[in-house]
Every structure is written in C-alpha cells, then in structure tokens.
Amino acid sequence: MYQDRGLKIRTLHVRDIRFPTSLELHGSDAMHVDCDYSCAYVTVYTEGDVEGHGLTFTIGRGNEIVVAAVKSLSPLVVGQDAGQIFNDFAGFWRKLTNDSQLRWVGPEKGVIHLATAAIINALWDLWAKLQQKPLWKLLVDMEPEQLVSTIDFRYISDAVTKQEAIAMLKAMQEGKEEREERMIRIGYPAYTTQAGWLGYSNEQVKALCSKYLAKGFTAFKVKVGQNLEDDLCRCAMVREIIGWDNKLMVDANQVWDTEQAIEWMKQLAEFKPLWIEEPTFPDDVLGHATISKALKPLGIGVATGEMCCNRVMFKQFLQAGAMQYCQIDSCRIGGVNEVLSVYFMAKKLGVPVCPHAGGVGLCEMVQHLQIFDYICLTGTTEGRMIEFADQQHEHFENSIHVLHAHYIAPKMPGYSTALKAESAEAYEYPNGSKWEEMFAKGLFPDPRKQNVFVCQAN
Numbered sequence: 001m002y003q004d005r006g007l008k009i010r011t012l013h014v015r016d017i018r019f020p021t022s023l024e025l026h027g028s029d030a031m032h033v034d035c036d037y038s039c040a041y042v043t044v045y046t047e048g049d050v051e052g053h054g055l056t057f058t059i060g061r062g063n064e065i066v067v068a069a070v071k072s073l074s075p076l077v078v079g080q081d082a083g084q085i086f087n088d089f090a091g092f093w094r095k096l097t098n099d100s101q102l103r104w105v106g107p108e109k110g111v112i113h114l115a116t117a118a119i120i121n122a123l124w125d126l127w128a129k130l131q132q133k134p135l136w137k138l139l140v141d142m143e144p145e146q147l148v149s150t151i152d153f154r155y156i157s158d159a160v161t162k163q164e165a166i167a168m169l170k171a172m173q174e175g176k177e178e179r180e181e182r183m184i185r186i187g188y189p190a191y192t193t194q195a196g197w198l199g200y201s202n203e204q205v206k207a208l209c210s211k212y213l214a215k216g217f218t219a220f221k222v223k224v225g226q227n228l229e230d231d232l233c234r235c236a237m238v239r240e241i242i243g244w245d246n247k248l249m250v251d252a253n254q255v256w257d258t259e260q261a262i263e264w265m266k267q268l269a270e271f272k273p274l275w276i277e278e279p280t281f282p283d284d285v286l287g288h289a290t291i292s293k294a295l296k297p298l299g300i301g302v303a304t305g306e307m308c309c310n311r312v313m314f315k316q317f318l319q320a321g322a323m324q325y326c327q328i329d330s331c332r333i334g335g336v337n338e339v340l341s342v343y344f345m346a347k348k349l350g351v352p353v354c355p356h357a358g359g360v361g362l363c364e365m366v367q368h369l370q371i372f373d374y375i376c377l378t379g380t381t382e383g384r385m386i387e388f389a390d391q392q393h394e395h396f397e398n399s400i401h402v403l404h405a406h407y408i409a410p411k412m413p414g415y416s417t418a419l420k421a422e423s424a425e426a427y428e429y430p431n432g433s434k435w436e437e438m439f440a441k442g443l444f445p446d447p448r449k450q451n452v453f454v455c456q457a458n
C-alpha cells in the first residue's frame with residue numbers, strides 16, 4: 001500500500017470558483033445571510049498522467065485570500081516526490097503546517113489552514129487515484145499502523161496516543177467485510193438541511209419538507225436565531241409536516257451569547273430538537289459546556305465543529321463535555337490527516353461524529369470519512385448521520401449518490417473532489433463565462449470595475 005517513489009509533483013494550480021447561491025438564498029442562516037458558495041480549487045499535477053483535486057469551502061468574499069494562501073504554500077509541495085509524501089504523510093503535514101515563517105499567520109487556524117486543507121485534500125485524492133480506490137476504501141484497506149502513521153499527534157497525545165489509535169483499529173478488524181458490504185448496498189444515514197435555509201419562505205420550507213419526507217428522510221435541520229417569533233412559527237410548521245417520530249435539529253450559526261442561547265433554546269424546547277448547533281462563538285469551549293449542561297435536562301444536545309479550527313480545539317470541546325455531536329468539516333481543519341485524529345479522539349471520548357456538509361463539495365468528501373468511521377472505527381451508525389445539502393452536486397465529476405436518505409459508498413477512485421472542467425471554467429471568479437453573464441445583467445457588481453483587489457489565479 002505504501003506508494004512507490006519517483007512520481008514528482010510538477011506543479012500546483014489553484015482557482016477561485018464561486019457559485020451565485022445568494023440569488024436564491026441557498027445556504028443562508030442567521031449569521032451568513034447572503035452566501036455565495038465558493039471554493040479554492042486546487043489541482044496537483046504530477047509527472048505522470050494522474051492529477052489530484054482538492055478544495056476548501058468558503059462563502060464568497062475572501063475566497064481570493066484563501067487562493068493567495070494556497071499560492072504561498074505551494075513551494076512546499078511542488079517538486080516533492082508524491083510517494084515520499086505518502087510514506088511519511090504526518091511528516092509532510094507537519095512541514096506544511098509548520099513552515100517556520102508561514103506559521104505566524106496561523107498557526108493551524110484561519111485562512112492558512114483552509115488553504116492547507118485544499119492542498120492536503122488534493123494529495124489524498126491523488127493517492128486514492130494512484131491506488132485506483134475511492135478514498136474510503138484506501139483508508140479501510142490500510143494496515144492500522146499505516147493509517148495512524150498519517151496523523152500528527154503533537155498537541156493531542158494527552159487525549160489519544162498513536163498506540164491507542166492503532167489498538168482501536170485492531171479491535172474493529174472483525175466484521176469489516178460485512179460493514180463494507182452494508183455501506184455499498186444500503187449506505188450511511190443522512191439528514192437534510194436543504195429544507196431549512198433561513199432565507200427560504202415558509203411555503204418553500206413546507207414544500208421541501210414534504211419533498212424530503214417523500215424521499216425517505218427522517219431527520220431535518222432548520223436554521224434559527226434571527227427572530228424568536230419566526231423560529232417558534234417555523235419549528236411548529238416543520239413539526240406539523242414531519243411529525244414527532246422524525247428528528248428535528250436547529251442551527252443558530254453562532255449568533256447568541258451563552259445565556260441568550262440557553263434562554264432561546266428553552267423556548268424552542270417544546271419542539272424537541274435533538275441538537276442546537278453552533279449556539280455561540282465557535283472558540284468558546286466553556287460557553288458551549290455551560291449551554292450543554294443547561295440544556296441536558298431538556299434532552300437537547302450541543303452540536304458544533306464546522307468552524308472548530310483545529311484538532312486542539314476539538315480536543316478541548318470533547319474533554320470539556322462541550323459538544324455532544326462532533327461535526328468535523330473536511331476543509332476547516334488541515335485535511336484528511338487532521339480529521340482522522342478527531343475521529344480517534346471522538347471515539348475515545350464516546351462522542352458521535354455527524355459531519356458538517358453544508359457547502360460546496362463537503363457532502364462529496366465527508367461521506368468517505370464517515371464510511372471509514374463506520375467500517376473501521378466505531379462499527380455503528382447509532383446516533384450518527386451525514387448532513388445532506390442539495391447544492392452544486394451537478395458540478396462534480398463523481399458526485400454523491402443518496403438513495404432513500406442514505407449515502408451509498410462511492411465507487412470511483414479518488415476523494416470525489418474533481419469539478420467538471422466546464423463548471424470550473426464557467427464559475428471561475430471573476431472571468432468565467434457565467435460570471436461575465438451575471439455582471440452584464442447587473443446581478444452582481446463586477447469587481448474588475450470597482451477598484452477592488454481580486455487575486456487572479458495564474
């Protein structure tokens with residue numbers, strides 16, 4: 001499984017891709033009211049004919065900053081031997097995240113870490129393609145020692161050690177084949193957010209709840225937090241459609257103070273939400289712990305993670321009892337290697353992982369990670385679901401396959417991260433053909449005419 005040496009990374013290309021989702025308020029929430037789902041899209045070219053694609057998600061303005069950060073990191077990647085990277089992936093990951101100067105603009109957080117994720121995701125896509133396996137299968141087929149060797153345990157060895165991680169994988173070897181077969185045949189349970197974006201009208205929400213109920217969904221997430229009266233109305237309306245046997249989750253996207261979150265959620269408790277997601281500022285570990293404690297008697301858990309900036313923060317949330325649902329994000333932290341470390345900590349501390357996937361390409365990626373978790377680490381889907389947002393799937397070469405509200409394990413080699421060439425061309429910002437059309441129609445201001453800094457991909 002170790003990769004042969006001799007495959008040099010020739011060059012790395014990054015593009016600023018944006019989709020105009022704000023026009024229809026897709027993806028909107030109480031904090032992010034007008035997002036344009038976007039990504040910094042990386043292609044790693046080797047001297048062979050296999051390419052790796054990776055991306056990191058943003059919501060529009062600022063995507064050019066992530067693109068610039070990818071460019072700053074690229075000298076650490078170009079010219080490297082891909083096989084050597086994969087043979088010591090933790091070592092390479094440490095080099096990328098700990099460059100002695102670049103780390104000052106992190107470390108391991110914010111824009112530079114989003115950029116790291118795009119590059120690391122592209123390298124995993126490359127590795128899986130070289131092995132001609134979907135990423136989940138690449139992970140599943142690795143020996144425990146090899147899989148764990150990809151993780152940098154610095155700063156988390158007080159929570160989980162390399163040896164413990166290896167032991168966890170070894171303890172779950174039995175039954176792997178049946179679990180794999182189940183993922184291919186039935187798939188992994190999903191919940192939908194698509195019915196509950198904040199900017200949707202009540203009529204839209206009703207129609208979408210009915211649509212997803214008919215498709216077999218049994219869990220629905222709605223956005224809350226802007227106006228209590230509206231939230232009470234919307235939750236009542238959604239409950240009326242989905243009934244009380246199905247699950248309802250609510251997401252506030254960080255709008256509240258700690259006490260405000262508790263009070264607001266007491267008002268919404270009558271609708272029996274399974275969790276409140278991102279009730280307050282994403283770095284506030286003790287605030288989340290206080291909210292968790294206060295809401296526990298009401299049967300409401302706290303979910304967070306989509307803006308949890310690295311494994312160290314996840315460690316503290318998990319150790320402090322500040323998250324009852326751990327929402328890893330495939331782009332917020334440093335790609336697959338770091339996400340794996342969070343899975344091991346969550347397993348050890350008994351917290352279920354329910355990945356965040358509201359964004360471009362996130363559903364495509366997290367399905368691989370969660371399927372790995374089921375087959376190799378936890379062996380259960382109990383209390384766990386993958387988020388499903390119906391956004392931009394048509395632009396991916398190997399998009400998701402969700403059937404009866406289950407993600408069917410992907411078959412094609414790679415990490416499902418490759419955009420269709422024509423989509424990448426059309427939605428490249430600001431010069432892509434779709435953007436030219438939208439500027440001409442006056443739907444968006446043309447940044448090239450505004451004396452605004454735009455970082456062009458080269």
Ligand SMILES: C[C@H](O)[C@@H](O)CC(=O)C(=O)O
Nearest residue numbers: 027028029032035357358
């Ligand atoms: C801005 C994004 O759409 C965000 O609302 C996604 C999110 O919070 C989720 O999917 O959960």
Ligand SMILES: [Mg+2]
Nearest residue numbers: 251277278306
């Ligand atoms: Mg969320």
